[in-house]
Amino acid sequence: MNMIRDILNWLGTTLKLMTYNKAGFIGFLATCTILVICLIGPFFIPLDTRTKLDKIYQPPSTEHWFGTDHQGRDIFSQIVHGGKDVIYVAAVAAFLSTFIAVTFGTLSAFAGGAVDGFIMGLTDIILTIPQFPLLAVLAAFIKLDNLTFLGLFLGLLSWPALLRAVRSQALSLKERDFVEAARALDLGAGHIIFRELVPNMMTYIVISFTLALTAAVYTQVGLVLLGLVPVSSSNWGVMISLAWTQGAIFFRDAMWRIMMPILAIALFQLSVITMTRSLELAFNPRLRTMV
Amino acid sequence: MAPILEVRNLTKQFGKGKERVTAVDSVSFAIEPGETVCLVGESGCGKSTTGRMVAGLLEATSGEVLFEGKNIKQLDSAAFRRYRQSVQIIHQDPYSSLNPTQTVRQILTAPLLRHNKVKPGATAEKRALELLEVVDLTPARDVIDKYPHQLSGGQRQRVAVARALTVDPKFIVADEAVSMVDVSIRVSILTMLARLKEEFHVTFLFITHDLALAKYFAWEGRITVMYLGRIVEDGPTQRLITDPRHPYTQALLSAVPEADPELAQHKRQIELRGAEIPSLLALPPGCTFHPRCPYFAPGLCDVAAPPLEAIPEGGRVACPVRRQERVSLLV
Numbered sequence: 001m002n003m004i005r006d007i008l009n010w011l012g013t014t015l016k017l018m019t020y021n022k023a024g025f026i027g028f029l030a031t032c033t034i035l036v037i038c039l040i041g042p043f044f045i046p047l048d049t050r051t052k053l054d055k056i057y058q059p060p061s062t063e064h065w066f067g068t069d070h071q072g073r074d075i076f077s078q079i080v081h082g083g084k085d086v087i088y089v090a091a092v093a094a095f096l097s098t099f100i101a102v103t104f105g106t107l108s109a110f111a112g113g114a115v116d117g118f119i120m121g122l123t124d125i126i127l128t129i130p131q132f133p134l135l136a137v138l139a140a141f142i143k144l145d146n147l148t149f150l151g152l153f154l155g156l157l158s159w160p161a162l163l164r165a166v167r168s169q170a171l172s173l174k175e176r177d178f179v180e181a182a183r184a185l186d187l188g189a190g191h192i193i194f195r196e197l198v199p200n201m202m203t204y205i206v207i208s209f210t211l212a213l214t215a216a217v218y219t220q221v222g223l224v225l226l227g228l229v230p231v232s233s234s235n236w237g238v239m240i241s242l243a244w245t246q247g248a249i250f251f252r253d254a255m256w257r258i259m260m261p262i263l264a265i266a267l268f269q270l271s272v273i274t275m276t277r278s279l280e281l282a283f284n285p286r287l288r289t290m291v
Numbered sequence: 292m293a294p295i296l297e298v299r300n301l302t303k304q305f306g307k308g309k310e311r312v313t314a315v316d317s318v319s320f321a322i323e324p325g326e327t328v329c330l331v332g333e334s335g336c337g338k339s340t341t342g343r344m345v346a347g348l349l350e351a352t353s354g355e356v357l358f359e360g361k362n363i364k365q366l367d368s369a370a371f372r373r374y375r376q377s378v379q380i381i382h383q384d385p386y387s388s389l390n391p392t393q394t395v396r397q398i399l400t401a402p403l404l405r406h407n408k409v410k411p412g413a414t415a416e417k418r419a420l421e422l423l424e425v426v427d428l429t430p431a432r433d434v435i436d437k438y439p440h441q442l443s444g445g446q447r448q449r450v451a452v453a454r455a456l457t458v459d460p461k462f463i464v465a466d467e468a469v470s471m472v473d474v475s476i477r478v479s480i481l482t483m484l485a486r487l488k489e490e491f492h493v494t495f496l497f498i499t500h501d502l503a504l505a506k507y508f509a510w511e512g513r514i515t516v517m518y519l520g521r522i523v524e525d526g527p528t529q530r531l532i533t534d535p536r537h538p539y540t541q542a543l544l545s546a547v548p549e550a551d552p553e554l555a556q557h558k559r560q561i562e563l564r565g566a567e568i569p570s571l572l573a574l575p576p577g578c579t580f581h582p583r584c585p586y587f588a589p590g591l592c593d594v595a596a597p598p599l600e601a602i603p604e605g606g607r608v609a610c611p612v613r614r615q616e617r618v619s620l621l622v
Contacts, residue, residue, distance in 0.1 A: 184455075185405075
């Protein structure tokens with residue numbers, strides 16, 4: 001019971017802290033709304049797959065909020081169903097890259113010597129590889145049709161920049177007296193990394209995570225748009241890709257069809273990036289006690 | 292009695308090649324259980340480096356640290372962990388010695404739980420509260436859930452002391468433990484530390500640049516004076532304060548301001564030949580103090596490093612100039 005109360009307390013304080021930055025809080029609410037619509041929406045709004053020849057390329061109306069596509073299908077339902085996969089792949093990629101960067105960045109800073117040399121060497125090599133062309137080339141050999149696999153793949157390529165930043169932060173933090181005190185108290189490497197160092201980098205890590213998320217969305221959509229990733233179903237990237245290949249940009253009537261997924265992606269990215277302003281507040285212990 | 296801690300020819304060098312500096316140069320001393328020893332010297336003289344090597348936080352370039360008679364380098368891992376816990380350090384800066392993301396409760400219970408000193412839950416909290424009371428942070432309940440930034444410098448320093456006590460140490464290295472604390476509460480922290488010495492049978496190595504403070508804290512103990520990585524003089528505090536033998540100790544003492552104007556007027560002032568401390572990168576040959584020393588004897592002081600020699604009044608002095616000559620020059 002006590003633990004549940006503590007968790008609720010923590011959540012309450014965190015939410016309150018997040019309201020301190022108006023823009024950030026709006027971003028947070030918008031992100032939540034988009035997540036709810038994309039994750040729960042599909043259960044309530046059926047995907048419109050029926051071709052209706054009399055309703056091709058209709059502008060937004062009360063019946064079709066976002067208009068209709070070239071087969072007269074409702075774009076709104078496609079948007080609702082198309083977010084899940086994009087966000088899932090981006091989240092997998094962001095989790096993996098943040099995890100690699102934080103774990104090995106702190107390890108590198110801590111172990112020093114040969115371990116540090118090896119990790120940094122590898123990081124430099126991965127950093128010099130141009131990501132997008134590599135993905136394009138690899139897509140020709142590997143079938144990137146599994147969402148989790150695609151996410152892991154993107155994550156495996158996007159950790160180096162964050163790793164370097166984490167390492168430099170850990171390098172400066174580890175010289176602080178409280179880390180030395182923890183060593184004197186023999187609290188162990190696990191405690192020092194996860195209780196002493198990581199909490200002090202939390203703000204930075206969370207923000208990097210969201211930025212990695214947005215980067216993964218763009219990379220993914222870019223790959224789909226180029227047709228390098230044969231992701232079936234309707235996701236935002238596929239929608240743009242299809243509209244593009246069918247020449248939607250040349251017809252005024254077809255504008256809604258290509259604009260809506262673009263807007264959905266832009267809105268999601270904007271919300272996530274604005275949200276980081278509030279996250280900055282939520283992970284600062286100094287502010288926590290002022291509530 | 293066997294010394295609880297002994298260092299033999301302890302040396303620490305930093306850097307490589309031309310940039311190589313010797314921060315601590317062949318330092319030897321021994322500390323008996325229950326004794327209080329103050330390490331005194333200007334900044335950069337290697338006193339903190341010595342303290343960190345004693346606490347096992349920094350590896351010596353050469354020489355040995357013996358804790359309870361055993362060389363810490365030769366301990367097996369279990370014994371080393373016992374040593375690790377037996378020797379704690381209190382840092383100078385209370386603003387960087389506590390993790391800003393943890394509450395006092397987390398700071399104190401982590402080591403308690405890690406080393407199975409208490410069971411999780413209520414007993415851990417009870418012990419943490421007890422420790423806070425030991426360091427005079429009362430009422431302890433008001434402090435335990437605070438973050439470091441909600442505490443004053445003095446309070447933080449007390450939390451740092453309480454944290455060191457969680458593992459029941461036998462030896463505490465207090466590295467300038469009160470020099471960043473407001474003068475008004477220094478004495479109360481020093482008194483608290485002196486009380487711990489009695490109650491918990493902790494032996495203190497007190498590192499400071501302030502001779503007046505050393506005199507206050509270790510009146511019954513000993514003072515070791517360091518200059519540019521070497522010990523220049525050590526001895527029982529009362530002898531060293533009333534009858535300093537090394538010209539550097541004399542200069543340090545004469546620089547301590549006296550509150551009594553009568554005393555201040557008659558106080559012997561030592562005129563140094565130079566105020567600049569030589570760079571560790573280019574140490575003068577022989578006695579490193581000779582460029583500043585008022586008793587400098589050419590051909591004697593600037594040739595070989597003078598050895599530390601025991602004197603009958605107690606302690607050791609490293610000065611090649613005979614005592615009579617030194618005194619006659621003084622008059």
